[in-house]
Structure formats: structure tokens, C-alpha cells
Amino acid sequence: MLYLLKLGELMLKKGNRRHFEQVLRRNIRLVLPKCKIQLSNGRFYLSSDEPGLSEEYVEERLATLPGIMGFAPVYSCAKSDKAIVAMVRQLAQSQVERYGPQSSFRVHVRRTDKSLPRDSQAYAVWLGSVVLEQFPQLKVRMERPDWSLKLELRDRAYLYHRERKGVGGLPVGTGGRGLLLLSGGIDSPVAGYLMACRGMCLEAVYFDTPPFTTDAAYDKVLRLTARLARWAGSGGKAANPPGVNCREQSLLLHRVPFTEVQLALRKHVSPAAMTLQSRACMVKLAEDLGRSERPGRESQALISGEALGQVASQTIENLSYTNSFARTPILRPLIGFDKEQIIGLSRQMGCFEISIEPHVDCCSYFAPARPVTQANIPELEAELLRVPGLEALMETALAKVETVAVPAFRETGK
């Protein structure tokens, strides 16, 4: 099996392109350890002789790896006319068996080796006539043919007839480290996906409020984390904090026991500010968690699934209030998205059906009927300071955090 990988945005990097390529190579190795990777002329080639390795298995992983714009299973041969003709004839034969002797086709050629005797167009015309000689009833069609053959003339000749899109973006591990606030809802997994596709190495944190939330709600968060790990989990060893040595494609999920904090807030803050004050505590805890016990490997940003105006608590005043609890930036990649766009991405990720399962999360349980929409920052800060023992409750919560590495593909039994 041989695949040609197209790198897209990576190719635009100038001085540090090698670094990006190395990170991508490391990520591919983690995800597909049984494949060999070779880099030549701005293309990666992935090959394997492993008998049990199916195309479906390989493609499922390549399709979710940030940094890969597209990929195609290819045949390759030397650049001699004789070898190319034999390879074209063989692939044309299989396409005619599939689409019929009267189907339409085109040949597309790219040539990076300028020392060859023909230019790309002349190669395409010549190979088109080779195919027509073999199957005279075929029709040549440039626009939307039934099938096409694509030939790339590089160090060798590479021929393919189908190509799949990847997610593009940049390889995980080239964009710093972020801690995603992951609830069981629709938005936060999508926010994590977008940041992973910009190369950010992620971990996730979930604030759990038993008995107001159930084990089923946590299980839902685990399944969402597994899904997200398909895109974000390729940071592998680089994503491990000290003491964890996970070599699988996986994502670390921290579960913070948040009940005591929520109960103290419910007793001492105004009902209308409940959501906002608990979000502020989450931000503070997440930031402390992202810094704790990991010198040199701290989270450099928090990530949240908030979108401006999506719910009453997500106004610009309220976002400014929660910002004031973090020294690191809070990234909100969905800030300008509407719900339909978010749902579209969530479906694409295979998260939507999980996210809409009906489980109560901590915020909806404690949510006020009429939340504060225009945070008065000094008043709210003063109110939070008056909650007795809040600091100690937060420290206890941090001391009891449970961390698991959630593998990307185990949920499907693969």
C-alpha cells in the first residue's frame, strides 16, 4: 500500500517548514506506527507491507490528522514511457470495469521534474490517446468525467484515480498548549477541534457536580473526548504531562469535583449571577490546573465553546468578567459562529448525536431563570470574595482531580 499525502498550508511556511514537517511526521508515526513515511519534494509518502492493515483503517486516521490537506492511494513506477504506459493501462482497465466501456474520463498530469521530454499537457494528451487506443468507446470529458487518472511526475511516476480530503490546518504540537473546558454540550468539542486544527496540543477539563450530574453524563463527556482525540490526540508523547507516558492517539481528560464549589456559590451569590460566578470559578480552577506541577509544560491558553450572544450568559460584559480570572488568554474560536455552523461541524466530527443525549450538566441544574447579562465586574468580584471558604474549597477540588488518557479509537473496538 502506498499513499501520497498533500500538505497544504504547511507548504506556505518558509524558514521553519522543516519543523512543521517533522512534527507531522511524528504525529503520523503515532497514529500509524506500522507505516513508513518518506518526504520528497513537498509530498509525504506513506507505505506499508503490513498484511492486516486495511485501507479503511489507514484512511480513517489520515482523514482526521491536522496538517494533511488531502491524500490518495497511488501506484508508482519509474519515469520511463514504457513503465508509465503499463501502469496507466492497468488502472484504466479497472476503471472501465467499474464505470463501463462507454464512460467518460480525463487524464490530468503534474510534472515537477522539468527535465522530462514532454510538458504536463503533452503528457496528458499522449496518455489520453493510450487509453483510447485500449478502449475506443470511451469519451474524453474535461468537466465532471465519470473517472479520472491523475499522474504526478516527481522522483518517480505516481498514478491515482481517487483522492480524499483531509482536515488541512497545521500539525498538532506546532501551536502551543491549550486546556479545553469541555462540557457535554455541542459547542466545546467543536471549539477543541478548531484549535487542534490550528496545531494546538490539547488537554480537556470537565467540571463534575455529582449527585446533580450522573455517571451517564460523565460517560458522555468521555465519549466526546474520544471523538475529539481523533483530531487532537496526535500530539501523543508531546502532550503527556510528567508522570504520564501515553503513546497512543489519545487526549487527557481531567475531571474536577465541583459540587462543593457550586453549593457554596448557590448559598452565597445572587441567583441571577450563579452561572457567571460558577464560570468564573471554572476559569480560575482551569488556569491553576493548567499550571500545576508541570514546569515548562503549562497550558498557555484556556479554550471555551462560548459564542457571542448565543445564550444570555455569553454577552461581551460577561465574557470580560470571566476573562478577569485568567492570566493566560481564553480562546473562544466559536465567538463569531452561529448555531447552524457549529452544529454542521459537530455533525462532521460525529459528536452531534452524542452531544444531544439528554443529560443534566452542572450549569443547567444550577442555572438561574434570568441570568445576569451585563456583568458589573467590581460588584461581582466583591460578591465572590464574600463567599466563605471559597479558596479552600477550590484548593480541595484541585487536589482531588482525576486524570485519564482517553484513546481516540477504542470506543469503536478498533
Ligand SMILES: Nc1ncnc2c1ncn2[C@@H]1O[C@H](COP(=O)(O)OP(=O)(O)OP(=O)(O)O)[C@@H](O)[C@H]1O
Ligand atoms: N461542566 C463544565 N465543564 C467544563 N467546561 C464547561 C462546563 N460547563 C460549561 N463549560 C464551558 O463553558 C462554555 C459555555 O458553557 P454554556 O453552558 O454557557 O454554553 P453552551 O452553549 O451550553 O456550551 P456547550 O455546548 O459547550 O456546553 C462551554 O462551551 C464550555 O467551554
